[in-house]
Amino acid sequence: MRQVVILGAGTAGTLMANHLTKSLPQNEYAVTIVDQRKEHHYQPGYLFIPFGIYSKEDVLKPIEKFIPGKAQYVQESIDRVKPDEDQVVLANGEVLPYDLLIIATGTDIAPQEIEGMDGPYWRKNIFDFYTLEGALALHEKIKDFKEGHLVVHIAEMPIKCPVAPLEFAFLADAYFREKGLRENIEITYVTPMDGAFTKPVATAKLQHLLDEKGIEVVPNFSIMEVNGEAQKIIDYEGREVSYDVLVTVPTNMGAGYVERSGFGDELNFVPTDKATLQSKVKPNIFVIGDATDVPASKAGSVAHFEGEILLENVQRFLDNKPLKAEFDGHANCFVETGHGKALLIDFNYTHEPVPGTFPIPGLGPLRLLEESRMNHLGKLAFKWIYWNMLITGKHIPFVSSKMNTAGKEYAEVTA
Amino acid sequence: MEKQIAGKNITVNEEGYLTNLNEWDKDVATEIAQEEGITLEEAHWPVLEYLQNQHKNEVALTIRKVGKSGVIDIKGFYALFPGGPLKKASRIAGIPKPVSCI
Numbered sequence: 001m002r003q004v005v006i007l008g009a010g011t012a013g014t015l016m017a018n019h020l021t022k023s024l025p026q027n028e029y030a031v032t033i034v035d036q037r038k039e040h041h042y043q044p045g046y047l048f049i050p051f052g053i054y055s056k057e058d059v060l061k062p063i064e065k066f067i068p069g070k071a072q073y074v075q076e077s078i079d080r081v082k083p084d085e086d087q088v089v090l091a092n093g094e095v096l097p098y099d100l101l102i103i104a105t106g107t108d109i110a111p112q113e114i115e116g117m118d119g120p121y122w123r124k125n126i127f128d129f130y131t132l133e134g135a136l137a138l139h140e141k142i143k144d145f146k147e148g149h150l151v152v153h154i155a156e157m158p159i160k161c162p163v164a165p166l167e168f169a170f171l172a173d174a175y176f177r178e179k180g181l182r183e184n185i186e187i188t189y190v191t192p193m194d195g196a197f198t199k200p201v202a203t204a205k206l207q208h209l210l211d212e213k214g215i216e217v218v219p220n221f222s223i224m225e226v227n228g229e230a231q232k233i234i235d236y237e238g239r240e241v242s243y244d245v246l247v248t249v250p251t252n253m254g255a256g257y258v259e260r261s262g263f264g265d266e267l268n269f270v271p272t273d274k275a276t277l278q279s280k281v282k283p284n285i286f287v288i289g290d291a292t293d294v295p296a297s298k299a300g301s302v303a304h305f306e307g308e309i310l311l312e313n314v315q316r317f318l319d320n321k322p323l324k325a326e327f328d329g330h331a332n333c334f335v336e337t338g339h340g341k342a343l344l345i346d347f348n349y350t351h352e353p354v355p356g357t358f359p360i361p362g363l364g365p366l367r368l369l370e371e372s373r374m375n376h377l378g379k380l381a382f383k384w385i386y387w388n389m390l391i392t393g394k395h396i397p398f399v400s401s402k403m404n405t406a407g408k409e410y411a412e413v414t415a
Numbered sequence: 416m417e418k419q420i421a422g423k424n425i426t427v428n429e430e431g432y433l434t435n436l437n438e439w440d441k442d443v444a445t446e447i448a449q450e451e452g453i454t455l456e457e458a459h460w461p462v463l464e465y466l467q468n469q470h471k472n473e474v475a476l477t478i479r480k481v482g483k484s485g486v487i488d489i490k491g492f493y494a495l496f497p498g499g500p501l502k503k504a505s506r507i508a509g510i511p512k513p514v515s516c517i
Binding site: 236 | 473474480489490499515517
């Protein structure tokens with residue numbers, strides 16, 4: 001019996017367990033999946049929790065419900081991977097030997113990486129919304145927030161779901177406007193990038209949203225420290241931004257066992273071939289989702305598109321066939337803009353988000369890079385798609401793994 | 416689009432970033448740096464070379480990565496390229512601007 005071990009039962013790991021148990025002959029392969037958690041989190045839902053749109057119940061389900069019966073689920077933390085011995089060592093000392101390993105342990109926030117962030121003011125007036133605990137604590141804070149300066153902040157790139165902080169700023173604007181408090185609340189967006197938007201077409205099409213909503217942008221801000229007592233963030237050039245409530249996206253890092261295993265980069269992401277998804281650590285280790293260092297967005301849609309290509313490459317590897325270099329960096333994201341509207345963006349390694357129709361070229365029904373109610377309904381409907389289709393490894397109709405350039409308005413094809 | 420830089424026709428995008436690293440040389444770098452208000456000195460070159468090598472290896476660049484490179488620390492990076500060091504240094508090095516997804 002050959003052993004396939006998957007580390008992590010989040011979006012990417014769960015969908016791979018479903019793909020592999022359906023595709024690999026059961027009498028030849030045993031699939032094992034390891035995760036320390038008991039619950040599967042619908043992470044795109046965290047964004048709605050601070051505003052009372054979703055509650056805890058909307059984003060949690062038992063992890064085992066989505067792990068196929070043909071896979072063995074091991075609920076335990078991971079101590080390390082020993083690539084030279086083809087073994088995973090668990091925190092309880094148990095050893096899992098593997099023929100093929102899939103790393104799908106994602107990324108988590110690391111507020112301890114920024115001086116002063118993870119101190120006595122953490123979750124008092126400094127919050128994240130990238131964890132369930134953070135989103136719930138932030139809900140308690142902003143429901144009583146009546147006046148002052150709300151700062152939405154990105155510590156450093158890369159982060160999971162790069163549009164989420166922008167969505168947070170838009171939803172906060174709408175939330176306080178609807179409560180009649182917006183005049184008393186200043187909203188500032190602080191980013192290490194050179195703007196809230198960084199791609200030319202998106203900037204041209206979307207800059208007006210920030211102006212209309214009265215959100216001030218502080219660009220090129222690389223944070224050095226948080227001074228919790230003085231309620232300000234300070235960058236490497238000595239620039240300061242004061243806050244009453246700081247909603248930050250802290251440094252994002254891969255899992256700690258990656259560092260203990262000795263093969264991560266400086267943020268514990270695993271060096272990975274961006275087209276085949278094979279690790280650069282050893283040929284029998286593959287990586288999917290947020291855990292990779294590939295220059296794609298860290299997002300559930302990316303994990304979904306990677307999954308179909310990784311399945312093919314895992315089968316090819318096990319059959320000693322050459323891998324397909326097919327992953328194109330495809331991502332597809334809804335961007336909430338507030339007041340029941342959203343944008344939709346579709347892009348890959350080489351093609352920036354542009355206007356057009358999705359998923360059916362020329363027909364839609366969704367419009368790309370344009371605010372609409374239909375896109376917002378799409379985002380809400382996505383929760384059902386996530387639980388019922390995406391993590392269970394079902395193909396989503398009309399949506400291909402590789403990005404489709406048809407139905408999109410490119411000025412010129414970028415290479 | 417094409418632009419005259421240091422007496423040569425260089426292909427750049429709408430934000431003035433080179434689209435072909437092969438067209439880069441030290442004279443081009445010096446002139447772009449002047450547009451950014453920076454006079455290139457000895458300390459700048461190893462940093463530019465590091466950024467180019469990372470780009471050739473298809474590694475996404477971050478401030479943290481530069482700070483841990485052993486070539487320069489973050490404060491030094493800011494001192495050499497004030498006001499958005501990664502963005503400015505990337506343009507001077509002839510590599511694409513670091514971007515987010517939109």
